Amino acid sequence: MEWRPDRAAKKAVYKQIAEYIEEGISTGLFSPESVLPSERLLAKELGVNRSTVVAAYEELQSLGIVERKKGSGTRISTDIWGISHKRIPNWGRYMEDGSFLPNLPLVQRIRTENQKRHVINLSSGELAPGLLPREQFKTIMATIPFLDHLGYDHPQGNAALRTTIAEHVREYKNIHAAPSSILITSGAQQALHLIIQCLLKPGDSIAIEDPSYCYSLPVFQSAGLNTLLLPVDQHGINPDDVIALHKKHRIRMLFLNPDYQNPTGLKMSPARRKRILEISSEFGIPIIEDDPYSLTSFNGNVSDTLKSMDENGNVLYISSLSKIVASGLRIGWVIGPSNVIERLADAKQQVDFGHSIFPQWAANEFLKSSSFDEHIHMIRKELKERRDEIVTSFQRYLKDNTAYFIPEGGIHIWCRLTHPVNEQQLLEESMKRGVSFLPGSVFGSQKGYVRFTFGREETDVIGEGIARFADALAVCQKNDNV
Numbered sequence: 001m002e003w004r005p006d007r008a009a010k011k012a013v014y015k016q017i018a019e020y021i022e023e024g025i026s027t028g029l030f031s032p033e034s035v036l037p038s039e040r041l042l043a044k045e046l047g048v049n050r051s052t053v054v055a056a057y058e059e060l061q062s063l064g065i066v067e068r069k070k071g072s073g074t075r076i077s078t079d080i081w082g083i084s085h086k087r088i089p090n091w092g093r094y095m096e097d098g099s100f101l102p103n104l105p106l107v108q109r110i111r112t113e114n115q116k117r118h119v120i121n122l123s124s125g126e127l128a129p130g131l132l133p134r135e136q137f138k139t140i141m142a143t144i145p146f147l148d149h150l151g152y153d154h155p156q157g158n159a160a161l162r163t164t165i166a167e168h169v170r171e172y173k174n175i176h177a178a179p180s181s182i183l184i185t186s187g188a189q190q191a192l193h194l195i196i197q198c199l200l201k202p203g204d205s206i207a208i209e210d211p212s213y214c215y216s217l218p219v220f221q222s223a224g225l226n227t228l229l230l231p232v233d234q235h236g237i238n239p240d241d242v243i244a245l246h247k248k249h250r251i252r253m254l255f256l257n258p259d260y261q262n263p264t265g266l267k268m269s270p271a272r273r274k275r276i277l278e279i280s281s282e283f284g285i286p287i288i289e290d291d292p293y294s295l296t297s298f299n300g301n302v303s304d305t306l307k308s309m310d311e312n313g314n315v316l317y318i319s320s321l322s323k324i325v326a327s328g329l330r331i332g333w334v335i336g337p338s339n340v341i342e343r344l345a346d347a348k349q350q351v352d353f354g355h356s357i358f359p360q361w362a363a364n365e366f367l368k369s370s371s372f373d374e375h376i377h378m379i380r381k382e383l384k385e386r387r388d389e390i391v392t393s394f395q396r397y398l399k400d401n402t403a404y405f406i407p408e409g410g411i412h413i414w415c416r417l418t419h420p421v422n423e424q425q426l427l428e429e430s431m432k433r434g435v436s437f438l439p440g441s442v443f444g445s446q447k448g449y450v451r452f453t454f455g456r457e458e459t460d461v462i463g464e465g466i467a468r469f470a471d472a473l474a475v476c477q478k479n480d481n482v
Contacts, residue, residue, distance in 0.1 A: 003020055003046075004046060004047065005017055005020075005046060005048065013048055013052050014052045014053075014055035014056040014059065015056070015059065017042075017046065017048070017052065017053065017056035018056040018057075018059040018060050021036065021056065021060060021065075021066075022060065022063075022065055025065065025076055030076065031076075034075075034076075035072075035073045035074065035075050036057075036066065036073065036074045036075065036076070038073060038074075039053045039054055039057065039074075057074050061074075064077055065077055099222060100218075100222045101218035101221055101222045102218065103218060104216070104218075104442065106424075106427070106439065106442065107216065107438075107442060110123050110427075110436050110438065111124075113431050113436055114436055116434075118434045119431075119434050119435065119436055120434060120435045120436070120457060120461055120462075120464060120465035120468065121436055121453075121456050121457055122435060122436060122437050122452045122453055122454070122456065122457065122462070122465050122466075122469075123436040123437050123438045123451075123452075123453060123456075124436075124453060124456045125213075125262065125323070125411065125412070125453055125455075125456075126322070126323070126327045126411075126453075126455065126456055127323065127324075127326070127327070127379070127411070127455050127456070128386075128455060128456055128457055128458050130382075130458055131378075131379050131382055131383075131455070132325075132326050133325060133326070133366065133371065133375050136366060136369075136371045136375065137326075137362060137366065140362055140365045140366060140369075141362065144361070149357075150357070152353050152354050153354050153355065153357050153360070154354070155345040155346065155348070155349045155354055156180070156182065156183045156184065156341060156342075156345045157182070157183060157184025157333075157354070157355055157360060158184065158355070158357060158360040158361070158364065159179065160364050161184060161331075161360045161361075161363060161364040161367075162179035162180075162182045162184065162333075163179045164364050164367050164368045165179075165182055165184075165333055165367070166178060166179050166182060167368075168367050169317075169319075169335065172295060172302060173291075173294065173302060173305050173307075173308055174304065174305075174308040175305060175307050175308045175317065175335065177335045178338075180338050180341070181335055181336060181337065181338050181341055182333055182334070182335050182341065183333060183334045183341045183344050183345050183348065184331065184332070184333055184355050184360060185320075185332040185333060185334060185348065185355075186330045186332065186352070186355065187320050187322050187327070187330050187331070187332040188290060188292055188318045188319065188320040188322065188332045189217075189332075190332065190348070191318045191320075191332050191333070191334045191344075192214075192217070192219065192255075192288070192290070192318065193219055194334070194344045194347050194348055195253075195288060195316060195334070195344065196219055196220065196223050196225070197223065197347060198343050198344055198347050199253070199286075199340070199343075200223060200225060200252060200253060201224075202223065202224030202225070203224060203225075203226065204225055204226065204252040204253070205225070205226040205227075205228055205245075205249040205250060205251050205252055206220065206225050206226070206227060206228065206251065206252055206253045206254070206255060207227075207228045207229070207230050207242065207245055207251050207253075207254050207255070208220075208227060208228070208229065208230065208255045209229075209230055209232050209236075209237055209255070209256065209257065209261065209444075210229035210230060210231050210232060210444040210445055210446070211232065211263055211264060211414075211440065211443035211444030211445075211446055211449070212232075212255070212257065212261070212262070212263075212443060212444060213257065213262040213263065213290075213443065214255050214257075214290075215227075215229075215442070215443050215444045216442045216443055226249065228245050228249055228251065229444065229445060230242065230245070232261065232264055232266060234266060234405070235266075235268065235269040235271075235272055236256075236258060236261070236266060236267070236268030236269060236272050236273075237256070237268070237272070237276075238272075239272055239275040239276055239279055242254065242276065242279050242285075243279060243283075246279075246283055246285065251283075251285050252285070252286075253285065253286050253287075253288060254276075254280070254285050254286070254287045254288065255288045255290065256268070256276070256287060256288065256289055256290070256306070257289075257290045257291070257292075258273060258289065258291070258303075258305070258306060259291055259293055259294040259297075259303060259305070259409065259410075260293040260294070260296065260297075260407055260408070260409040260410025260412075261410075262292075262293075262410070262412055262443075263412050263414050263438070263440075263443045263451040264405060264407075264412075264414040265405055265406075265407025265408075265409075265410050265412050265413055265414055266405065266407070267303060267408070267409075270303070270304065273304070273306055273309060274309065276306070277306060277309055277310060277314065277315075280312075280314045280315075281312050281314060285314075286314060286315075286316060287306060287310075287314055287315045287316070288315075288316050288318065289305060289306045289307055289315050289316070289317045289318065290318045290319075291305055291307075291317065291318065291319045292319060292320055292322060292323040292324075293323055293324075293409055293410040293411070294409070295324050295376055296323070296324060296379060296380060296383055296409045296410055296411070297380065297408065297409040298380055298383065298384040298387070298408050298409055299408065300377075300380065305317065307335065313336075313337050315336070316334060316335070316336040316340065317334065317335040317336065318332065318333070318334050319332065319333060320332030320333065321363060321367075323411065323455075324375075324376065324379065325363075325366065325372075325375070329359050329362070329363055330355075330359060331355075331359055331360065331363040380409075382459075383409075383410075383411060383454070383455055385459055386454040386455060386457075386459050386462060387406070387407065387413070387454055389454070389459050389462045389463060390413055390452060390454040390462050390466065391404075391406055391413075392463070393462060393463040393465075393466035393467070394415070394466065396463070396466075396467075397463075397466050397467050397469075397470035398466065398469075398470050398473070400418060401417065401418055401419065401470070401473060401477075402415045402416065402417060402418060403415070403416045403418055404416070410455075411453055411454060411455030411456070412451055412452070412453050412454070412455075413451070413452050413454060414440075414449060414450075414451055415449065415450050415451075415452065416448060416449050417448045417449070417450065417473070419477055419480075420447060420448035421473065421476040421477055421480055422476060422479075422480070423439045423440075423441060423447075425476050425479070426439070426450075426472060426473060426476045427439060429471075429472035429473075429475050429476055430468065430469050430472040432472070433468040433469075433471055433472055434468060435465045435466075435468040435469050435472075437450050437451065437452050437469060438450065438451045438453075439451075452466075
C-alpha cells in the first residue's frame, strides 16, 4: 500500500485512514466482495498503532460502511449500495469539513438551555419583552398601506429607510451621511460578515479588543484571519498598543466597540478616540466601529462616535435597532464610502437578494415617528433600573466574591470573580439552578470573569437569578477547597 497518513495534518490519523478506505470503496480500490485488511496487518502497512486502525474501522462501522464480526474480520457492508446502488452521504464528515465554523459548544449549550421556560436568562444580549415597543408596532402594522411593489428592493436597502437613517444618525449621533453611503443589513452581525468576506483575505491581520464580543464569533477564524488582541482598560484600548501591533504584524483592520463595550460596559475616552483616528490616518488602517448601545446612555448624553469625528473616511460605522428597539426586526446598517457600500451591497444581493420590504417599512415608520424618541427615553429609564437591581443583588448575594465596573449605559455588566473557580463546573451548577450567564472565556483571554446581561429579564427576577448564581458559586468554591 503506497498511501500513508499525513502526521503533520490537523486531522486525526484515524480519520484520514477512514476517509482513505471510504474513498477506496467508492473508486473500486477495495472490492465489495473482499475482506478488508486485518487491524494488525493494516497497522503494519501504514506504520501506525493497531488502536488507530481500530478507531478508523469503528468510524466506518458507525457510518454503516463496513461490518465487523469477531472471527470474520472487517467487510464492506452488504447493503452499502442498496437495491438501487445508492448511498447515504456522510453528512457528519461534510459538516466537519465545511469552511464555516460552528459556534463554540459552550455557546450552543447556553442557547439551548435558554429555551427552557424555567431558566432566568442573564446571558442573551437582547431586550426584555416588556421593553419592546409592541403597541407602537401594532399601530404601525394596522395602518400598512397598499404596497404597489412587492418585488426585490434596491440592493442597498429601501430608499425611504436609508433616507430616514441618514436623518436619524445626523440628529442623534452627529454623523453626516448620504443615503447612497448606507447599506441595510440583517442586524449588525451580517454587516460584520460582509465586511470580513469582501474586504479581507486569508492571512490578513486584524485587531480586536480583549475582551470583546468579536472574540466569540467564529467568522474571523472561518475567514482565515490572524486575530490580534488589544487589552481594554477603564478608558478603552491603549493607542500605543495599536502602533506596536501594526509595526509587528501590519494590521489590515481595527474592530472597535467604543460605547458601553460588550462585555465590559466601558466607554473609550475622548482623548483615546481622537488618538485612534490619528493612528488610522497615519498608517491607513480602516476602523470598523460597532455601535449598538450609545443611545442607551442612562443620563441621555451620547458621546461623539468615531464616525462623527472621522474627517478622512477611515471609519466604517455599524449600528442596528437590535439593542434599542427589537432584535427580531433584523434591521442594521453600515455607513461608509459609497464605493465600499456598493461592494458590500453586491455581496449581500448574492446571499439574499436584499432585505425584506416589510421590516424595512415598519422600521422606517417607527424611526421617523415621535414614538421613537419616547421609546428611547423609556428604555434608558428601565435599563438603569435593571442595572441598579443587578448591582444591589451583587451586594446582597455575592458580597466580596466579585469585583465589577458599574456601566452608565448598555445592557451588560462584567464581573471578576475574586476567587476563581472551574468555569465549566460553575456553568453546570448555575444551569442546574435555572440561571444562565456567559463565562468570560467566551470573550477573550482573561480568566475568572463572567458577563451578566441585565436587559433581557424583567427587573423583579434579576435578583433571583443572581441568588441562584451565588448558590452555584458557593458549591464550586467549596469543591475547590476540599
